[in-house]
Amino acid sequence: MAMMDIDWTLRRVFGKKTFRGCQREIIEKVLEGRDVFVLLPTGHGKSLTYQLPAVCADHGTTVVVSPLIALMHNQVDFLVSRSVNAVCLNGQTPSDERQRILKDLTCGHPKTRLIYVTPELCATETFRRHLAIVYAQFELNRFVIDEAHCCVEWGHDFRRDYRLLSYFKEQFPRVPVMALTATATEKVQRAIVRILRLPSPPQLAVFTTSVNRPNLHYEVRYFLDHDPDSLYDDLAGFLGPYYDRLRRKHGTAEYDALAAGRDGCGIVYCRQRATCEQVAERLQQGGFGARAFHAGLAAAVKDDVMRKWVVGSKGYEIVVATTAFGMGVDKPDVRFVVHWDLPKTIEGFYQESGRAGRDNKACRVILFYSRYDRDRVRYLRDLKRQDRDVSASQGGEQTSFSSLVAYCENDSQCRHRMLAAYFDRPAGVRAVPAPDFCARACDVCKDRADVRRRKQALADEPEDY
Structure with missing residues (x-):
């Protein structure tokens, strides 16, 4: 050819x-x-x-x-x-x-x-x-x-x-x-x-090639427990000012970023189907264009949500979904990804986060983290291990989850470098990151003192990771 x-x-x-x-x-x-x-x-x-x-x-x-x-x-x-x-x-x-x-x-x-x-x-x-x-x-x-x-x-x-x-x-x-x-x-x-x-x-x-995505801004938000009200208040606190900034950016009070479906689309990942429904409903009540997406929905409903989210239809700007949503979908303008629950592996977190910013423009990746949720994921994983023979997979799963917990507990090292250390270095792709590897595109590099202050919310719980 x-x-x-x-x-x-x-x-x-x-x-x-x-x-x-x-x-x-x-x-x-x-x-x-x-x-x-x-x-x-x-x-x-x-x-x-x-x-x-x-x-x-x-x-x-x-x-x-x-x-x-x-x-x-x-x-x-x-x-x-x-x-x-x-x-x-x-x-x-x-x-x-x-x-x-x-x-x-x-x-x-x-x-x-x-x-x-x-x-x-x-x-x-x-x-x-x-x-x-x-x-x-x-x-x-x-x-x-x-x-x-x-x-x-x-x-x-x-x-x-x-x-x-x-x-x-x-x-x-x-x-x-x-x-x-x-x-x-x-x-x-x-x-x-x-x-x-x-x-x-x-x-x-x-x-x-290197896994580094410098256009993604990584951030961990810390909670003493995984109370839905606290998580929702934090999510709404992010989304409200986010859309206000979009309206100011476009220079008109009448500009409706949600209605236009421009610059304002995102994904909120939840571990359970019921949580997807609950979070989507609360966002709708709060005036945000959100829809749930999970395997329990009828095929026609899932197809409708997927198609309308991809084209940016009004009311479909935010999809609250289980982990598979967005895999391979050619939508370049996803501006934010929020993990409501802690993923089971660092690979899952990286892949789901990577569905943002495919146009190489800046976007936000936010992970809600509590040690209570960490322990819940670990408990569910151990129950699953007891139910079936997974001896061949135990080491990989444990290492991956421990690496994700270390990523969340970290308050001193660049989050981009932590992901690269996990994925890139073992394969020999990149041993020494370039000077612009992060360029303040994570909460730690942007303000270490603030990350440490916010992490104090975990002070009463044991690290144990």
Whole structure:
């Protein structure tokens, strides 16, 4: 594929002027037919690295394994809007639509360029038989495994059926495989390569970069306990002045940032579905455009919330969601992410926070922390460990959670550097941070004395981490 074809496709199909970071280099390796491993932070355009080659191909289909149905629909909606023939196939696909997709897939000259499927579907014999037909017709171009860390048992988003995807290499050896993730330590990277039966470098083209996101302003807010009223007052205290500043910024008292859906969208992450409902309701009562999003809602409701939040519809500026929301969604202007509850892992915290500021503009990342909530997460984790055999994952989970607690308890070290020390240094990506690594983009670097003062709220509780 000539370089001008890549640039032409970038401009005419995807509406982008230039490649970002190492996107071009990744795409070149994909077009060479190489197996590829990509570790790039959220917002660095991983999706383009497999979508563009799929569009450039003269024929054939790229199979994309994705963990979330909402995410698949978001990706397909975007591609279809750019006149790319892309489809979703999952357990919610109507029977007639399913038959149409499979008929096209196995016809010998499929029109579908990208087909998004769940790992659970890939585990079924029926779908595997259809893949075998496409493989025999030489129309199977590439397997793409998005959120590849889900195949690792001690990872933060483990999905059992992801571990079965090794059969791609076993049953279809001439089809290249591409694995992508935004959060993986060196240990997790090695596990992904091993589980998916990928070759070792240099046969495997590996692309990694530093996890540092200097446009994110990290902040921890301390509470003696996890009282919902205190947390809500703090959240409303942040949102009110935040929107007031937006109105002043745009120079008119009549400017309504909420109604315009501009510069004012964000995500509040909660651990439980009931909490999502309660927080969203209180925000609505407080005059904020908030909606709940979790797996317990009807598919039509979730789809409505996702679509309207993405386009910035009035009343849908803030989504109060469980952790999966926003994964892979191409919404560049998320200006704040708030963690109402303590995440279970530092990988989860980093990935969820990374859904803000994909346009590289400044945004806020706020985590509500109490030692009461810390102990509750630890207790629930221990109960889960007793219920099933997780001996292989204990060390990774404990290390990850302990690192997140240390991040929260920290009142002297740059939060950006702490995240980089966890993710980057073991992989050898960046040993010495650049001088502008943080540039006062965290509460510690901005005002250590204030962080220490605020942390005094924890004085009556033991550290014990």
